[in-house]
Amino acid sequence: MKGNSLYLDGVSVVFDGFRALNNLSLIVEPGEMRAVIGPNGAGKTTMMDVITGKTRPTAGTVRFGDHDLTRMDEASIANLGIGRKFQKPTVFDALTVFENLELALKAPRGTLAALHWRLGTEAHEKIDETLSEIGLTAGAQDLAGILSHGQRQWLEIGMLLMQDPQLLLVDEPVAGMTDQETEHTAALLRRIAGTRSVVVVEHDLEFVRALGRKVTVLHEGTVLSEGPIDQVQGDPRVIEVYLGR
Amino acid sequence: MAPRRRPYTTAALGAALLLLALVPVLNGLPDTHALHVSDFIVSIVGKWICYAILALAIDIAWGYAGILSLGHGAFFALGGYAMGMHLMRRIGDRGVYGHPVLPDFMVFLGYPELPWYWLGFDNFPFAMAMALLVPGALAGLVGWLAFRSRITGVYFSIITQAMTYALMLAFFRNDMGFGGNNGFTDFKDLLGVPLNTRAARAGLFYAALVSLALCLLICAYVVKSKLGRVLVAVRDAESRVRFLGYNVTSYKLFVFVLSAMISGLAGALYVPLVGIINPGEFSPGNSIEAVIWVAVGGRGTLGGALLGAFSVNAVKTWLTSFAPDFWPFVLGGLFVAVTLFLPKGLVGLLRRRGG
Ligand SMILES: Nc1ncnc2c1ncn2[C@@H]1O[C@H](COP(=O)(O)OP(=O)(O)OP(=O)(O)O)[C@@H](O)[C@H]1O
Numbered sequence: 035m036k037g038n039s040l041y042l043d044g045v046s047v048v049f050d051g052f053r054a055l056n057n058l059s060l061i062v063e064p065g066e067m068r069a070v071i072g073p074n075g076a077g078k079t080t081m082m083d084v085i086t087g088k089t090r091p092t093a094g095t096v097r098f099g100d101h102d103l104t105r106m107d108e109a110s111i112a113n114l115g116i117g118r119k120f121q122k123p124t125v126f127d128a129l130t131v132f133e134n135l136e137l138a139l140k141a142p143r144g145t146l147a148a149l150h151w152r153l154g155t156e157a158h159e160k161i162d163e164t165l166s167e168i169g170l171t172a173g174a175q176d177l178a179g180i181l182s183h184g185q186r187q188w189l190e191i192g193m194l195l196m197q198d199p200q201l202l203l204v205d206e207p208v209a210g211m212t213d214q215e216t217e218h219t220a221a222l223l224r225r226i227a228g229t230r231s232v233v234v235v236e237h238d239l240e241f242v243r244a245l246g247r248k249v250t251v252l253h254e255g256t257v258l259s260e261g262p263i264d265q266v267q268g269d270p271r272v273i274e275v276y277l278g279r
Numbered sequence: 280m281a282p283r284r285r286p287y288t289t290a291a292l293g294a295a296l297l298l299l300a301l302v303p304v305l306n307g308l309p310d311t312h313a314l315h316v317s318d319f320i321v322s323i324v325g326k327w328i329c330y331a332i333l334a335l336a337i338d339i340a341w342g343y344a345g346i347l348s349l350g351h352g353a354f355f356a357l358g359g360y361a362m363g364m365h366l367m368r369r370i371g372d373r374g375v376y377g378h379p380v381l382p383d384f385m386v387f388l389g390y391p392e393l394p395w396y397w398l399g400f401d402n403f404p405f406a407m408a409m410a411l412l413v414p415g416a417l418a419g420l421v422g423w424l425a426f427r428s429r430i431t432g433v434y435f436s437i438i439t440q441a442m443t444y445a446l447m448l449a450f451f452r453n454d455m456g457f458g459g460n461n462g463f464t465d466f467k468d469l470l471g472v473p474l475n476t477r478a479a480r481a482g483l484f485y486a487a488l489v490s491l492a493l494c495l496l497i498c499a500y501v502v503k504s505k506l507g508r509v510l511v512a513v514r515d516a517e518s519r520v521r522f523l524g525y526n527v528t529s530y531k532l533f534v535f536v537l538s539a540m541i542s543g544l545a546g547a548l549y550v551p552l553v554g555i556i557n558p559g560e561f562s563p564g565n566s567i568e569a570v571i572w573v574a575v576g577g578r579g580t581l582g583g584a585l586l587g588a589f590s591v592n593a594v595k596t597w598l599t600s601f602a603p604d605f606w607p608f609v610l611g612g613l614f615v616a617v618t619l620f621l622p623k624g625l626v627g628l629l630r631r632r633g634g
């Protein structure tokens with residue numbers, strides 16, 4: 035299956051005169067994993083907001099294959115196969131871990147389909163598989179509200195897996211995690227990547243290094259530098275605005 | 280997968296419904312019998328059952344999906360008016376003016392003929408269908424406009440209050456063709472059974488009870504389905520649900536329309552029991568009061584909605600028998616107390632006690 039590429043060209047987002055994104059251009063090929071780094075306020079989260087339909091760009095083109103994402107709402111974009119993990123992990127506290135994954139599971143999204151939905155063995159196995167991958171098998175019937183911060187991050191990654199997206203947008207997946215958890219998460223993301231495209235936003239450079247893929251540096255809403263991590267770390271402009279501090 | 284099943288709740292609900300079913304039976308006992316209950320009790324408990332249906336309707340929208348409507352009294356009243364129109368048309372030529380077709384108030388106001396929107400209401404199935412469809416259509420329209428524009432929370436509540444208030448003013452007008460501020464009353468019979476007889480009261484009581492049981496089953500099916508879990512997710516993190524690919528607007532519309540239709544049914548069952556419907560049923564306070572029942576009982580659990588409707592109304596009936604002026608303060612105080620001390624309502628209290 036040939037996937038779609040993500041294509042951003044000349045994208046700007048202006049909030050009350052403040053340019054959160056400034057003529058940003060970026061291409062992510064099908065199956066590519068891309069790390070995006072940049073100082074606080076560089077526009078990383080805003081970039082994801084634009085791709086997922088949360089924020090409409092003031093100018094520019096955002097396409098996924100043939101689809102013009104600037105004209106679609108959040109749900110339709112998600113149904114194109116674009117999944118997102120939020121910077122602040124957001125899971126459904128009043129539902130169990132299992133139910134959170136069940137809601138995310140790729141299945142017809144209509145109201146009547148949901149009303150008559152029965153969990154088949156295949157779906158059950160898929161959820162069980164994901165539960166063990168994210169290390170939450172034992173807590174499957176716990177309410178998501180009682181999970182620790184790290185577990186919430188993993189549950190949200192698990193929900194992404196259940197959606198079986200073509201493109202994953204992952205915003206700071208290891209914030210607040212221990213070194214060991216960080217390593218586990220990097221392995222998980224590398225494995226998930228496989229045939230999908232992944233965009234990972236991270237501050238943690240060790241984590242980015244562990245991913246070992248092409249890096250894009252954002253600064254003031256625009257691309258400052260792009261390339262392998264060593265090259266980017268050696269770029270004087272990057273050192274000045276980001277790494278040097 | 281039913282991780283949080285509570286077998287006792289189902290058993291308790293079943294037992295409560297069976298116990299209620301005894302009320303008309305005891306009413307049929309001779310007056311001298313120790314267990315005899317009066318006609319008044321049958322009517323009043325029948326009314327509470329209708330209120331309980333309304334509470335269920337509010338709970339599936341508010342408790343599960345987070346849609347706080349302060350206008351559900353309007354859906355209830357519209358269902359009541361649909362039934363009232365049927366009862367008026369069944370009076371036939373037995374009215375004071377003895378007109379073969381026109382209800383008394385129309386003769387009095389000089390209507391030359393029946394307005395078009397009264398056509399069909401002499402037919403019982405048609406009137407019942409309208410009792411469900413008119414509230415459903417209104418909820419569909421208001422919900423579609425609001426949810427599509429992502430109007431939530433208190434803004435939505437205010438819109439629904441305005442809706443019921445506007446309807447109240449409209450129904451007060453004589454030229455609306457709904458009897459103005461007098462509404463409808465002096466009903467004669469329903470399905471051939473003269474109202475105000477013991478048999479009719481028992482029949483209406485059981486109709487309400489069976490409807491309550493059916494609504495309970497329907498609501499339980501909905502909230503236990505995946506759709507119900509999507510609604511809970513919408514309640515707690517609406518925008519997150521969108522990023523999973525769910526069309527939140529259609530989910531909210533589904534539950535809001537269903538809720539309005541159940542409210543309409545409750546109103547239709549209520550009117551022949553109390554024998555009157557007038558624009559006062561649209562008053563904004565009614566909708567707020569119904570929301571308080573649910574808050575007191577415990578929103579987000581179907582049993583809580585029922586418990587709240589019965590307990591608050593029992594207290595109200597008792598209190599208003601000797602100190603009616605006092606009731607608004609008790610109601611307000613109850614709401615504040617529950618919000619502050621019992622966020623999960625009486626059900627939460629029982630669960631804590633139950634361990
Ligand atoms: N809705 C909004 N309204 C106004 N300003 C906003 C809004 N969203 C983001 N911004 C501003 O846009 C800029 C970019 O924010 P963004 O969240 O994209 O940064 P980021 O790169 O994700 O930062 P961080 O590393 O802290 O997560 C920030 O200065 C932020 O204050």
Ligand SMILES: [Mg+2]
Nearest residue numbers: 078079080121
């Ligand atoms: Mg961010």
